[in-house]
Amino acid sequence: MNENTKNKKVVVITGASSGIGRAAAVEIANRGMGVVVTYNARPEGAERTVAAIHEAGGDAVALALDISRSDTFPAFRERLEGALEREWGTTRIHALVNNAGFGGGRGFEEMTDDAFDEYYRVLLRGPYFLTQALLPLIEDGGAIVNTSSSAARPGEAEPGYSGYAAMKGGLVVATRYLAKELSGRSIRVNSVAPGPTRTRLGDNAFERFPEVIDGLAAKTAFGRIGESVDVGKVIAFLVTDDSAWITGQDIEASGGYGL
Template sequence: MTMRVAIVTGASSGIGQSAAIQIAKRGTGVILTYNGNQYGALDTVAAIEKDGGTAVALPLDAGRSETFPAFRDSVVAALRDTWRRDTFDHLVNNAGFGQMALFEETTEEMFDGLMRVLLKGPYFLTQTLLPLLADGGAIVNVTSNAASFAGMEPGYSAYGTMKGGLVVLTRYMAKEFSPRGIRVNSVSPGSTRTRIAGNAFERHPEVIPGLAARTALGRLGEPDDIGVVVAALLGDEGCWITAQDIEVSGGYNL
């Protein structure tokens, strides 16, 4: 039987790293991408290989759509060389970054930067890779509860708008890809202990108790809390779920 293969973008740390490891634990091969943090990506590969899994790390800047055709070529080569395949089964659009500014202080440059990585990136990367995605496959887009009432905080108008666009895009993908049996869902994390916004939680640990107090389950999210949900949505457990946005936040502002 052919091994399933997943592509996980932005898997050098945080949610992407966790998702890649959790997916590999289920017996799926992983092509994971990194942008600035090659060492983190190699750590992810090492963690997967230590558990007996197979992973390949490739560079990708999700904000530069002109590089996507060359990335697709490197995916084709990795699939052929490592798994003897010409298709893959799962795509996780996770690569992203966080940036905050009050509405009045948000510049066009900041808006465009967020848009390129968080919305245009997943749109055109998925379009570029779609011919290689096997029928009956699955996609998970990582969105954010910043796009829902529960997670709205001042300073995230641009970030939340892009993530909200990705929630809507998820539904359209699910509708248009359904004739091929491809399921598309999104997960919306709440506050999660990752390296987002320049390691904000390490630099400002004083904000954590307040966030935990506003979370029904009483703590900050950890990457694995989200990674296991991504893996389950891609797996056979998720076979009857499509076009859904699932908030994974421990009940933030419940």
């Protein structure tokens, strides 16, 4: 820690080893905040995120976290507290971005109990209870941002996403209620709903099946699918004080998908 990093606002962002999480982490760091990047299976990806932030003159560290294992959250909080003190000389975070997750694409008739439970653990229970675990560390006037999905919003429903969209829909509802419950501490809670976005989700689906891109792009107002940075900038805005009058909202960042 040096004088330039001491008492800097710090944001924790889960699932930041690639895609939207990495883009959001870089954009947040570009706005002068420190970033704690979490990862599960891809430590090398998290280190690349940290390296990109360092190369741009920002501050970041990486910590392991399995969002599906809520029993590990107390231990994660302890490791986070150590990193905060060591890197930034603080005991508080300004914001939490619940971004970790995985894609949909499992048809209703093929859905199993185990698969449905995995959606639940990662996409709804994990963010909910991680927020609870880290809430004492979030400063008054801070922010929570949840990554939801346009799949959970009214409009064109894509086959194979019922389980995924149900969990993301639950996260949107939880976002609205938490905005009310945490308003006494002036903590604002919002979610961002990406549309089709080029990420690693679905085992790099867009790289493996590039033939689907044109059809999805044609359904957006701008004639292209989203890039991670398109959504990352919206997330970064929502953790800054520029969004101080926004709470309880699910903001779609989809380039007008399905208009």
